[in-house]
Each structure stands twice: as structure tokens, then as C-alpha cells.
Amino acid sequence: MSSNQFDLESKRLSIKEPEIRYDKQGDLSDEERVQKAMANFAKDFGSTAAVYLDSCIHCGMCADACHYYVATGDPKYTPIWKLEPFKQAYKREVGPFALIYRLLGLKKKVTAEQLQEWQHLIYDSCTVCGRCSLICPMGIDIASLVAMARNGMFEAGLVPHELHAVAERAEVDGSPLGVTPKLFEERLEWMEDEHEVTINIDEEQADVLAVISSIEIQKYPDAMAATAKILNAARESWTFRTDGFEATNFGMMSGNVEWQKNTSMRIIDAAIKVGAKLVLLPECGHAYMALRWMGANIYGKPLPFKVQHISEYLADSLNSGKLKVKKVDKSVTFHDPCQISRRGGATQAPRDVLKHLCTDYREMPGGGDYNWCCGGGGGVVTILRADKLRYKVFKLKMEQVEATEADTLLSSCSNCRQNFDDCQSHYDWKYTAESLLELVAENLEEANA
Amino acid sequence: MSNIEPISSPIPYTRGNVEPLLHEVVHALDRLLEDDEATVIDLASLPFGPGELDQLEERLGIGELTAELNALGQSIIRETAYPGVWWLEHRNTEGDIVGRYIEITRAPEILMSQDADIGAGRAQLGDNLERAGPGNENGADNEPRPN
Amino acid sequence: MKDIPTLGDILQARGVSRRGFLKYCSATASLLALPPAMVPRLANALEQTRRPSVIWLSFQECTGCTESLTRSSSPTLEGLIFDTISLDYHHTLQAAAGEAAEAARHAAMEENNGNYLVLVDGSIPLGNPGFSTIAGMSNYDMLMETVEGAAAVVAIGSCAAFGGIPGANPNPTGAVSVRDLIKDKPVINVPGCPPIPMVITAVLAQYLTFGQLPELDRHGRPMAFFGQTIHDRCYRRPFYDQGKFAETFDDEGARKGWCLFKLGCKGPITYNACATMKWNDGTSFPIEAGHPCLGCSEPGFWDKGGFYNAVSTGDIGSGKALAGAAAAGVVLGATAAAMSRARRKKTMKEG
Amino acid sequence: MNLLEFARGPALQVAVYIFIIGSLWRLLGILWLQKKRDFSERRNGRKIRGALKVIWNRAFTAPVFREATKHARFMGYTLHIGLFVTVFLFIPHIVFFKGLIGIDWPGLPNNVIFFVGVITVGVGVAILIRRMTHPVLRLISNFDDYFSWLVTLLPVITGLIMPIRFGVRWETLLAIHILSVALLLIWIPFSKLSHAFLLIVSRGTTGAILERRGART
Secondary structure (H helix, E strand, O other), X not given: OOHHHHHHHOOOOOOOHHHOOOOOOOOOOHHHHHHHHHHHHXXXXXXXXXXXXXXXXXXXHHHHHOHHHHHHOOHHHOHHHHHHHHHHHHHHHOOOOHHHHHHHOOOOXXXXXXXXXXXXXXXXXOOOOOHHHHHOOOOOOHHHHHHHHHHHHHHOOOOOHHHHHHHHHHHHXXXXXXXXXXXXXXXXXXXXXXXXXXXXXXXXXXXXXXXXOHHHHHOOOHHHHHHHHHHHHOOOOEEEOXXXXXXXXXXXXXXOHHHHHHHHHHHHHHHHHHOOOXXXXXXXXXXXXXXXXXXXXXXXXXXXXXXXXXXXXXXXXXXXXXXXXXXXEEEEEEEOOOOOXXXXXXXXXXXXXXXXXXXXXXXXXXXXXXXXOOOOOOOHHHOHHHHHHHHHHHHHHHHHHHOOOOOEEEEOOHHHHHHHHHHHHHHOOOOOEEEHHHXXXXXXXXXXX | OOOOOOOOOOOOOOOOOHHHHHHXXXXXXXXXXXXXXXXXXXXXXXXXXXXXXXXXXXXXXXXXXXXXXXXXXXXXXXXXXXXXXXXXXXXXXXXXXXEEEEEEOOOOHHHOOOHHHHHHHHHHHHHHHHHHOHHHHHOOOOOOOOO | OOOXXXXXHHHHHOOOOHHHHHHHHHHHHHHOOOOHHHHHHHHHHHHHOEOOEEEEEEOEOOOHHHHHXXXXXXXXXXXXXXXXXXXXXXXXXXXXXXXXXXXXXXXXXXXXXXXXXXXEEOEEEOOOHHHOEEOOXXXXXXXXXXXXXXXXXXXXXXXXXXXXXOOOOOOOOOEEOHHHHOOXXXXXXXXXXXXXXXXXXXXXXXXXXXXXXXXXXXXXOEHHHHOOEHHHHOOOHHHHHHOOEOOOOOOHHHHOOOEOHHHOOOHHHOEOOHHHHOEOOOOEOHHHHOOOOOOOXXXXXXXXXOOOOOOOOOOOOOHHHHHHHHHHHHHHHHHHHHHHHHHHHHHHHHO | OOHHHHHHHHHHHHHHHHHHHHHHHHHHHHHOOOOOOOOOOOOOOOHHHHHXXXXXXXXXXXXXXXXXXXXHHHHHHHHHHHHHHHHHXXXXXXXXXXXXXXXXXXXXXXXXXXXXXXXXXXXXXXXXXXXXXXXXXXXXXXXXXXXXXXXXXXXXXXXXXXXXXXXOOHHHHHHHHHHHHHHHHHHHHHOHHHHHHHHHHXXXXXXXXXXXXXXXX
């Protein structure tokens, strides 16, 4: 597993070898890094992961689903290859024939060098979008394995610097972008004035606890006003809480289970404190995965409240007539955030919303659950050295969007939008990814107000 | 027992030996015409299904000439409907078939008088003549006299 | 040997014409599965053949082989062959009995020392000399004594060739084949239960005409007759290839003469000439009569599972053994899982 | 005991025992690892339904991926269908299975089986060439892939040789054929060939998880 694995295709590689550097945190010895990587890889290890790692038949089909492979043609981006050291470790340490493998020395111990090399594959070139999980003829959920591998990598101190920094900040400050409760409150007040909308902050009791992404607070603050408008229009008893507002979970993205838990618990505690029946997640993909599907497991028992993504809430409210919108007179296409649609199962919700909102909805070719990822998820957008690759991969998305010839591109994930914005300026592209939530809020009919 | 009908040998399939064998005969005739090369096909070496041999015999038909040989049992040497293709059947003294052949030749070797037999016959004839003696030339009036 | 007449002399003396001799030669060539082009060479060789002495020993056998040979219609060409050999000892066929018979054997052995042929039918019991004796002599002793001065040995029938039915499991007499005992002389096996009579005579004819051992397969059988399987030469083979099989002995397939593979036909693994030479003077052979081949000319044919079990069967052991394997698998699986759990805990503590 | 008797007796028995032991060992060694309960509120569907759905539908790649995977799928289907036909529809094999489990089913004519067998081997060779030349497959392949390829095709090849013979005795070829099957049986549980049964488990696992989320299965 030395670097000659990459020599096969170095000629065609768009990213030249020297650019693939790796980052280290802490001053652990190589031995300790490997030890920690494996121990923490195994932490969540159960029969599910074992089934997956034991089932791969090396058919290589996952490569055809991965935007990194499709965009570059570089075989190292084959999704299952990104797990090679972990597969090796599994067979050697955990699998049913582990003893045989160890005794006969059939599988070597994973080396620190290997892990360093794989940092690029596990972080820079995987958005955990799960498209490969849908192509696998063995039904292996490869994306979930990458998430597990990240747990190991984090503990080994082998995370890309930027991602580690962001995650650390989220743990220390409660927000990856350094949004303190005080700053949050200021931003809310500013929005209240700007949009002339009542925003409930730190109510003692509320049926709905709305949370928000730092990306929105800092980059798309209108989302806060839009959320308030909608909840007001729906006459919900709702609130934002300064002690539990951050929906993003960089602990999860970087692979720190402890930090992931702390982040989630802030929301869960706040929701319980206000007696919320519903926690309303903002336009953020991974927040949905973190709380909707992983929250209860982190809590250790079923959550005492429902968790919904804002698009689900909008769909329900529009379907039931609780909210009403004016039709928008332009053609619209929708980019599905992977964690909400493909991985999260809420694919139908935005389409229901758009049924009410516009007359000319255009599905992207191969869209919906099989949508190309924007290329910025899974923390990739934070990693500087991955930029070139990220731009390259974005071309797939551009083609998909352009094929619809729609006037407007919508999405329901601020992380996606952030990546769209960055790539838009890189390519001087005509499309801007706009917020589904904000478009709904702009077109609310105040009929029942 | 009388109500059990014996199952007659069926001709169960058409993909048997007859067709290819006839093709072989055609090739053998070519060789006979072109290179004067005779061919003998030993039918005992071929695995015939029930009825196939009869089928073969029927397909070849009966030609102009049939000879009967009496030596260690009867033999039939018969030209088939196709000149140059001969059907030979050797039987032993019991009348059992001991050999079946198709010969592709102008005349089967066994039809020819054999030198050994000619010699023996000549000797016999000479003996007979000697025994009869020269004076006896007119003795046997009823004997056919060669001209 | 100078006063022993050649076959040519004998035929001439009988007034057999050259044509008759040629006919005889082509029939013999056919019998020996020689190409018709070989007839002149065969004729030449046969003419020179001298009448050798033959001693026929019968041990643990049923006389079926002798029956097979003698019941073929006679006088025949096979009969002629026997006219060309001097059968000096055969305790079923000879007129002499008791000491006179044994004396004939000894006389033939002395007179033809080094040149006579020994034919054996039946297997030889090694368990107890008393299991089978002739004139107070154990089969083993008689075989060894007789073979001493023989030119070659021909084992007639599956008993002599492979031990046959006496040698079948559990082999109470400790029966063995001729080849098990005779290592320093050529032994030709002509197996079958019984062997095709024409094959017996043809093997003798071949030995007599060419004076040398025929090409043998690994079981000591002449390739000329045992070179191909019944299956390969079977007229029902096309049905096998078409996938048409009789399922029972009285179904439509059986009536239509379809392949008997499923009914246990051992044709595919049986090397013999039945399909071409046939039985009862060329009338038919077992498959033609609607019965699967039993494989009687193969070693150990009696112990190869049921006659009616198809060739392509396998044995995966008893249900108990399979259950045992399953239990072992469960135990190993559980152990592996437990070990992994323990290892995981340990690594996590250390990590 | 000759080679054939050895092959279809002890060799086959031992192979079947190892197959059973190894398969259960592997399967239980995986399934009896700790499982975590999922406390999240399910969206819809039943786990079993999702599992069955994925077990079924992953045999047919989703339409959006079909163009990109057409070669792999063509080869994969041909190989698997070819193996199925030659293994289960060849009448001597059916007779073999009947001897083991007591039931039989209709088969296909031998020449059809032979034809399918030749195609299967042909596709097998193409699969090997693809594995050795395709950058992705070459990168991710290991000994298991190549040896499994060999072990899978050996019985087909040894079976195809039987009617041709090449001068070798029928029963010797049959014995070799059975021995190659024994090797296959022994190899299956310890190799990727165990996907034959693992696919149910792995597809089922994913199906249950995704169906629970109401996500695309």
C-alpha cells in the first residue's frame, strides 16, 4: 500500500501528487495513531458494518456512482477503495476468520503511512453522499462505512486541518463559525428589524423549537426571518433558543463521536426544556442526518419530540392548508441535498412544496434520489486542498442543472448553497442556488393571518 | 402372457448413422473414380440402432448383379443400385451373419478367382484328365465337349 | 513344435478354399476391430499360425464364462479358432477326469514348456486354501504351478480379471484376481460377466495371429475391445445428448427407447464392446433390451452402489454427519463473534 | 478406491462438511456481533419489506446507473445465468441432486447445456481480462478475486471437457470434475464467493435501514 498504488494513473491525475498532503493533529507516534484509528473504527462496529465489509465482491460498480471517479476517471476514487485499510483491519481484527488471517499473516497490519495516504480519500474526496450505496449490487451502504472510518481517523489525529479546526471551534464555541449565543441574538434582532417580523427567542415553553445553521446565521441570515415568518403564519407556538440553536454537527462530519454527541445534546436538552413537540431543522443536510436519524441513538432512547426538516414541515403545512402560497411564475428545478433526500428519505417533501409554489417544476435528469451531490458535503467544502477537485467534480452538477433549462435553481441545504455559490463564482456560472424556504416565505399568502 | 404385446424394435430417431454413412460412400466413389482407390466399410464397427441396418440396406437398393459364394457357409455379394457400391454379407455354416461390409470397388476381391484356388483347380483338372487317359477321349459321349 | 501343423495346413486339409479363407480373414479382422486394409496381413499371419497348447483353469467361478463361449453357435468361425488351438485341459469340457485329467495337464505343460497359454476363469481364494480345490490342490497352488512355464495368461471373466463376485464386499474367501498374483508373466484380462464370447475368441485369435500381446489399458484389457465406453458406442446416445431419458422401466421414454442414464446405466463408465459386437450372435445387447448396463466388465462392479443408481450421483454423507458439520459451524461462528467482541472491547480500552 | 470413488465419496463429503462449517462460521461470526438498536422514529414501511425489496431490486441496477455499468452487468448476468443453467438444468446434475435431496425437475438437452457452458467460459475469460485491464478493477482486486475466478470456472471447464474427452477416460474426467466442485465448495465460505448467501444479509440489512428512513431502497 505504498504510493505506487497511485502511479498507475498519475499521468491522468488532475491533481498532482505534491498537492496531496496530509495533516496531523497531536504528537502521537505512528503506532498510537494506528491503534487509535482501529479502536475507534471498531467503536461503532457491529454486525451491520461487518456484513458490509464481508460482502464486497470487488465488482467496482461503485466507481460509476461516485462523482469523484466519474469526473476524474481516477480509480483511487472508487468508493470501496477509500475503505481499503479499514477493510484490511476488519478482516484481520474483527471478521469471522480474523484468527486465521492473523495466524497465517494473510492480512498485514494497517500502517500509519497507509492511513495518512487514505486521509485524502476519506475526507477530501468523499462527501458521504451515499450515491454508491445505491449502485452496490451487494447493497453495501458504503457511505456509512466512510463515516465510521472517519471516527477512526479523527482519533488518530489524521483529519484535514481546516475540518479539524472547524469541528474544534464548534465544540468549544458551540458553533463552527464562531457564532456565540450573543451574536446569534444580535443577528436575530437585526433580521427582526430588517424583515419586520416577530422572531421568538428563548421562550420558556414552545411547541416548536426551531434551530438554525451557522452558515445561515453568517451567510444567509434571511433564512432566520423566513423561518419566523412561516412559523408565525402557521400560528405555531415556537421559539429559537440561544442555548440550543446550532443545527450543524461538525463532530459528526469530522468523525469525533464525543463532539457529535455534545452538539446534538444541546438541541435535545433545549427541546426538552421548552417542552417542544417538534424540533424544526433548518436547511442543512447533515443536520438532518445528525438529529433525525442519529439523534435518538445518541440520546440512547427515543426522542420525546418529532424531528422535521423545514421542507417536510412546509410540505405538511401546505398540504393541510395550514399555509398558503402564491404561485411563482418561473421555471424551477430543485437540487436534492443528499442527506435529506437520498440518505434521509424526505425526497417527496420539497416536491410537494413546489407543487403548491410553482407551475413549471423541472426534475433534473437522473435527479431526486440519484441526484449528483453538489460536491461540498461531508465537510469537503471546508478543506482547502480539495478545492481543485471539488470544482472539477462540480461540473457534473452543472450539466445536470443546465439540462433542465430552468430559470431558477432551488435547494434546501445551506451547505449545498454555499458550495454552489463558491463554484458559481469559480466558473462564472449563471445559476445561483436559492433557498426553497425563503421562496416559500416570500410568497406566503396572508389569507389566514 | 398373450395379452402382452411385444414392443417391436422402434426406429426412434432420425439422427442415426445412415445419412453420414451414405455421404462416406459418396466420397469413396469419388476416390474410386479419381484415384482408383477401393474402400471397405466394416459395418460391424459401427453402432447401429435397431432397424438402422435395414434402413441402410433399403437406401442402397439392389442392383444388377448378385453373386452367391459357398465357402465356409454362404455369402452374398451384391451390387447395390449404385454401381461400384457392393453389399457383402458373410454367413457361417450355421447361417449366422459373421460379417457385413460395404465395398466401394469395381469388383470385390472375393469375387475374383484366387491364384491358390486356380492352381489347385488346375491341378485337379490335370489330375482328372490324366486319370481319364488319352484313349478315353471319346469314351464319354454325354460329356459336354469344349470347342 | 515341428510336427504342429499351421492353420493354413489345417484349412487346406479340410478343403477350405482360398476364398473361404479370405472370408474367414475378413470376419476375423472385423472381430479384432482391425481395419479392412489389414486383411491381407492377417491372412498371411494366420496361415503361418501353429496350433498352440491351451490349459484352461477354472477356480471360484460359475462356469458362466465357459457357457458363454460354448453356447455361441457352433461350428462357427470361433469354432475354427478352437480347432486351431489344442485345448489340453478344461475340467468342465474334457472327457478325462481325476488323475488322468491332471496327468494331461502336466503332460501339456511339459511338452509345451514356455509356449503354452493359460486361460483362467474364476478368482483365487487366499483366505483358506480349502475354500476351493481341484484334485486336492488349492487354486493358488495350481495357478502358480501351471503358470510357471506358460507364455502368457488370459484371465477370462470379471472374477479372474478383477475378483468379480467372489471378491465383492465383504469378500469372505479373500478372493483375488490373476493379476494380483501373477506379476512376471503377461496377463491379458478379458472381463465381463460373462465376457462377450467373440471377444474371448478374438483375443485368442489376435494373440495367435500376431504372437504378441495386444495393446492393453490400465486394467489389462485389450484396447481393441475395451477402448471405448458402452455410452460412446450406444445407439441410444443421441437421446442422452438430446436430454431424453426413460424415468422408469415402463414409461413413455422406456417404450420409445430413450437413454437409460437415469435408471442407473453404467454405460458411461464401462469399457466393453457390447454396443457394437452385441450378444447372442450379434442379436442385441442389454441396453437394446431396455436394461441399463451394469458395468460388469469394470473392476468392482458389484460394489459400485446400486445398479439402478445413476452414474452422476454423489455421497455427501449421512444427515447426522451434516448436522454435526452444521453444529461445528455454529460453534465456530459463535466463538469467532465472541472473540471479536472481546477484542473490540480490549482495543477500545487501550485506544 | 479409484479416483472417481474418492471424488464422489470422501472428497465430496469433506467438501460439503467444510462448506457447511465455513458458511455458518462466517455467517454467524458476522451476525452475532453486537447490534445497536435504532431509536430513531421510523418514517414508514416495515423493515422486512425493505429488506426483501432490496434483496430483489439490487439484482437489477437502478436505471440511472445502467448505461455506465452495462459491460459489468452484461458479463455478470451472463456468467450467473450460465452458471445457473449449467449447474441446475443439466440432466446428469439433476440426477445428482435427486440423489441428494430426492426431488428433480426438467432439464435441457445436453447440446444446449454445452453451448451455454462455452458461453459461460467465454464470458468468464472476458471477465478476467476486464479485471486485469480495467483501472478500477485492477486496483481493487486481490488474490481472492483471481482465485475465486479460477475456482468458479474450473467446474465449468472440466465439465465441458467431458464430452470432448481429449483421450482421457470418462470416469477420470468425471472425478476431476467432481474434485473441482469440491474445491469450489471448500473455497466458497472463505472467499468472496460467499456473496451467494451474504448478498441476502447485506442487501437485507441496507434495505431494512433505508426503508425505515423512507429513503430510496
